[in-house]
Amino acid sequence: MNKYMHIGTIILVSVLTGCATKSTTQFEAFEPADLNELVKTGSLVQKTDSFLVLNDSSSSMRTRYEGVGDLRGTKFDVEKNLLNRFNMSIPDIPLSSALRSFGFGPCLDWGATKLNQPLQTYSASSFDSSIRSLECAGGGTPLASAVNASKQDLTSAPGNIAVIVFSDGMDEVSPVPATKALKAKYGDRLCFYSVWVGNKKDVSGKRNLLNMTNIAKCGFSTQTEAIATPQGMAAFVKRVFFKPGTPEVVDNDEDKDGVVDSKDKCPGTPRGAIVDKDGCWAFHGLLFDFDSDKVKSQYDPMIQNAVKVMRLNPKLTVEIQGHTDSIGSDDYNQKLSDRRAKSVKNELVRQGIEGRRMSAVGFGESQPVASNETDEGRAYNRRVTYIRTDK
Structure with missing residues (x-):
C-alpha cells in the first residue's frame, strides 16, 4: 500500500508542477547599444525611478520557442535571454529594481509566485543574479497572483514605477482585476509594460497582456522579435525609463582661435x-x-x-x-x-x-x-x- 501511495504522490507532484524543467544559464552573445552618452548630453531625461519584472515561470514556458531571430531554446530560455539583454542595455542611472516569478513547483518554493529579488538599489550585477535565480519552469500561470503580490513589493518604491511582464499571456485566471487594484494603489506613478514571449498558438495571450497595459493607461505592449536586437532593446529601454530631452550643446573650439x-x-x-x-x-x-x-x-x-x-x-x-x-x-x-x-x-x-x-x-x-x-x-x-x- 505504501508503495502505491508513494507512486501516487509522485504523479500528483508531477501534475502540479507541470514537470518543472531546468533552464540554461548560458546566455546568447549580445553587444548592447550604449545609451550613456544620450543621457549625459540631455537627449534622454529619466522618467522612471523603480521597476519590477514579473517573469512567467509556468509550464507553458517550457515549450520550444518558434519565433524568428537568434534566440533558441524554450520560451523560458528566451525570457531569460531577453532579461539579460535588458539588464545589459540599462545605462548608468539611479534605479530601484525587483524581480518576481510566477508558476508553481520547487523553483517557486511550492507557491504560485516567488519574490526572487526584493526591491533594492539597482545594479547590473545584482539584477543578473536575480535573472540566474530563475532556474526552472513548471505549473500553471498565476499572473494574477504575481500582480496582487506586487502591491506589497512596491510599497517602498521611490518615484515613478514600471511593472514589466515577460510572459506568453496564457493565463488561467484573468489578471485584469489585480491590475486594476495595483493601478488604483499607485495611480499615475505606475505604468505597465508587457513583452509577449509566445508562439503562434499562444496568440490569444497577446491580447491578455495588452489588456493590462490598456488598464494602466500608461506603458505599452511589445513582443520578442521587436526587442531582441541591440537597437530594438535600446528602443525598449528608452521608452520604459526615459522621455526625450533637450540636448546640452557642447561647443568646442577645435582650432583654438577663440571662436566656437x-x-x-x-x-x-x-x-x-x-x-x-x-x-x-x-x-x-x-x-x-x-x-x-x-x-x-x-x-x-x-x-x-x-x-x-x-x-x-x-x-x-x-x-x-x-x-x-x-x-x-x-x-x-x-x-x-x-x-x-x-x-x-x-x-x-x-x-x-x-x-x-x-x-x-x-x-x-x-x-x-x-x-x-x-x-x-x-x-x-x-x-x-x-x-x-x-x-
Missing part, C-alpha cells in the same frame, strides 16, 4: 592668427585709402601678425584674398581687389616670407560678409583674408 566651432566660418585657423568675429584670419576696415593698394601704416601690427603666423607654422601655405565694398563698378572693384591682395603678399615677401608659400587673388565685391547699405557694413567688407591651402 558652431560659429566659426573659417575652421582650421593656424596657430597664432588674429581672427575676426567669424573666426576668419582677416583684416577689416580702412586697410587701404580710397583707390589705393598701399597698406596704411596703422595696420602694420596686422601685417606683423601675418609674418609671425607664417614663421610659427613653417609648413603653412595661404591664399591671400582681396575684397571690396560695392561702391564702384564690378570691373573696377575686381581689379582693385587683385592689386590689394598682391600688395599684402609683396609686403610679406619684403619682410622675409617666401613668395612660393603664398598666392594672391581678388574677388571684388562678389563675396560680402556684411550689408553694403551701411558705412559699418561696407567697412567690414573691405578686407583681406588669409585662407590656408596646406589642408
Whole structure:
C-alpha cells in the first residue's frame, strides 16, 4: 500500500508542477547599444525611478520557442535571454529594481509566485543574479497572483514605477482585476509594460497582456522579435525609463582661435592668427585709402601678425584674398581687389616670407560678409583674408 501511495504522490507532484524543467544559464552573445552618452548630453531625461519584472515561470514556458531571430531554446530560455539583454542595455542611472516569478513547483518554493529579488538599489550585477535565480519552469500561470503580490513589493518604491511582464499571456485566471487594484494603489506613478514571449498558438495571450497595459493607461505592449536586437532593446529601454530631452550643446573650439566651432566660418585657423568675429584670419576696415593698394601704416601690427603666423607654422601655405565694398563698378572693384591682395603678399615677401608659400587673388565685391547699405557694413567688407591651402 505504501508503495502505491508513494507512486501516487509522485504523479500528483508531477501534475502540479507541470514537470518543472531546468533552464540554461548560458546566455546568447549580445553587444548592447550604449545609451550613456544620450543621457549625459540631455537627449534622454529619466522618467522612471523603480521597476519590477514579473517573469512567467509556468509550464507553458517550457515549450520550444518558434519565433524568428537568434534566440533558441524554450520560451523560458528566451525570457531569460531577453532579461539579460535588458539588464545589459540599462545605462548608468539611479534605479530601484525587483524581480518576481510566477508558476508553481520547487523553483517557486511550492507557491504560485516567488519574490526572487526584493526591491533594492539597482545594479547590473545584482539584477543578473536575480535573472540566474530563475532556474526552472513548471505549473500553471498565476499572473494574477504575481500582480496582487506586487502591491506589497512596491510599497517602498521611490518615484515613478514600471511593472514589466515577460510572459506568453496564457493565463488561467484573468489578471485584469489585480491590475486594476495595483493601478488604483499607485495611480499615475505606475505604468505597465508587457513583452509577449509566445508562439503562434499562444496568440490569444497577446491580447491578455495588452489588456493590462490598456488598464494602466500608461506603458505599452511589445513582443520578442521587436526587442531582441541591440537597437530594438535600446528602443525598449528608452521608452520604459526615459522621455526625450533637450540636448546640452557642447561647443568646442577645435582650432583654438577663440571662436566656437558652431560659429566659426573659417575652421582650421593656424596657430597664432588674429581672427575676426567669424573666426576668419582677416583684416577689416580702412586697410587701404580710397583707390589705393598701399597698406596704411596703422595696420602694420596686422601685417606683423601675418609674418609671425607664417614663421610659427613653417609648413603653412595661404591664399591671400582681396575684397571690396560695392561702391564702384564690378570691373573696377575686381581689379582693385587683385592689386590689394598682391600688395599684402609683396609686403610679406619684403619682410622675409617666401613668395612660393603664398598666392594672391581678388574677388571684388562678389563675396560680402556684411550689408553694403551701411558705412559699418561696407567697412567690414573691405578686407583681406588669409585662407590656408596646406589642408
